Amino acid sequence: MPGRRNAAVPAVPEPVVPEPVVPEPAVPEPAGHVLRATSVGKRIDEAVLLLPTDVELGPAQCVVLRGPNGSGKTTLLRILAGTVPPSEGQATLDGSPVDERDDLTRTAIAALIGAPATYRDLTLVDHLVLIDSTWGQVGQRAEDRADEILELLEIDHLAERFPHELSSGQQQLFHLSMVLARPSSILLLDEPEQRLDTDKRDLLARILLDRKADGSSLLIACHDPAMTDALADTVVDLLLA
């Protein structure tokens, strides 16, 4: 489809969200990763899933992807997470192609694109301890951090429930807690506000702003105008392919 491309527009963020209420640990130095999509597009046979798109996400920045259903937001996130190869263009992390199987990509990027992997025989707190342990946290620290994250998302009262015992909104908060639990410097989130009530959306925006202030970069597909205004440094409007 020559001539049609998705383009970024700078957003004018308005600080409508109040200060974060939950204290976080000492602010780490920004990792300095740059995630870039250069003319990235995806097609399967004749079906165009994503028009060629340019996106650049620098340290401690937030880029919000907008666009109608089917415009390729999730596909672009998958490409930038390194789980799907683009059919044209290039997706790079600090100049190297992103590939989820690569340790460096996996260490830098945490993604919530669709429902993540869960074990039906583990409780919520067990999942967070498992995630933290596989990233090298051992002992009481991992268990304390698991409790802190559940408290941060106000689901600490559900710590001993199994995933199948949660409502859809609680599931979404649980999925977010798992992504926030693992260390990362870039967060890729596909409609993180879905199924959340207004209070929880505000809470999520505060948490993400807090993450950004700590040096994390955020790339978010979002349909919520208030969250977009609160978080976005740049907005990329995707066109329907």
Add this chain to the structure above:
Amino acid sequence: MNGADKAQLRQVRAAILGNRSDTSLSSTLYPVYVAVIAASTYGVPASQQLFRSLDKRWLAEHVGTPAGAVVAVTSTALLLTVFRLVGRFHGPVVPPLPYLEMVVTSPMPRRVTLARYWRLSLGGSTIGGVLVGVVGVAGLAIANVASPVMLLPASLGGALLGVVVAELWLQGQLQGQFRAPPFGNRRRTSPLSGRRNALARLDITGLRRQAASNVTLGGAVLAGDLRTVRLDAARPTTHARRVRLKASRPLSVIARRDLLGLRRAPWSALYGLGFAAAGSAGLMLSLQSPRTPTMAPLFSLVLCHLGFGSWCEGLRLHADNSGTSRLLGLPYRDTALAHLAVPVSAWTLTTLVVGAGLWLAGPIGPAALVFALGAGALLAGTHLMAAFRGLPPVGVFGPHAGVPAMVFWYSKPLLATLVVGTATAAWAARAASPWDAFYGLLVGTAGVVAWGLALVDKRDRRA
């Protein structure tokens, strides 16, 4: 069922059928016809071939002895237990959802509205029992091990077994309900009245759940999606929620996860233990004499495969999650291998305990114990294959492939266990030195493990 009930049910059936003709009798008799044809065409020849392939002296020594009776009683008890367990998830009385919503929820007595579905299952189970008895004894008679006169008692015994199976299957369905049976104190209810009340005690929630599960399972089987079948059949975990996973090093926390999973599914752990203990004992004993029928290690390996598989839920859940956002800090293949730590350790421990007991008692030597321990690696490889096989290729659904191709595709991991395990076990039992066969087992195992790891990497690439 009184006359008014019969008339009301006739009206209901007429309303459901509309202008269509009632084909219920022919559709009920057709499976019976197919079963009889299959039993006579394939069952009897296979049975007589099986008994002819066995060493006649060995067979004569064991059939009709106390040991033979113990095997027969144990097998029957196992069969009945399995049916009772199956009833908890898929009972004999599962009408389709529209019938449940429009008829079973009506004020008509439940024992009336469900009677037809119970009779179908009872009839099917009884006829199945008769066919099993006839096929088994016909095979023995043709192989000159039993007299043809035994066909009559075998048919009657089979029919009786079929009735008992159906009853226990129904009891399992009652036990699987969320609500307790509503009618009074069980101690005051005689078995007969309890049986009469069984259909009335089935609650609509349980019936709906099983009917919906039927639809899901039917679709999953047609699509060749065993994962959906497994997840739908399994009950959600709710045990030991207050026991927390302890933080640990990256690889050992995966093993801790699997141990916690087994603690929360204690029946699965126990089935695994029972099957693995019986299977490893059978495998070790089958290596002791060249006259032991090849069926013995083959059957033992089936038990080993089932037992080891009961401990592999963590591995299967990891495979189920491929394609989703990765949150663990370990590479995909390393996580898969870490999930094998618990089943391999459990197998080693079980085999050591069972093998040490048999060794001290005298029937086996150290070579058999080492062989059974080596079989653990084979089982690990075949369960890697099973967990990461994914969905069948499109070709399996083609018009020329059919059900056998689908069954073969899904059975490949089990077949790998049986082919490598049985061939090397038969070799070990007949060779002058069992160690050559053991090295053969190791070579076969290496191939199977490599195949399993290739499937893991394939799923990783697809993810």
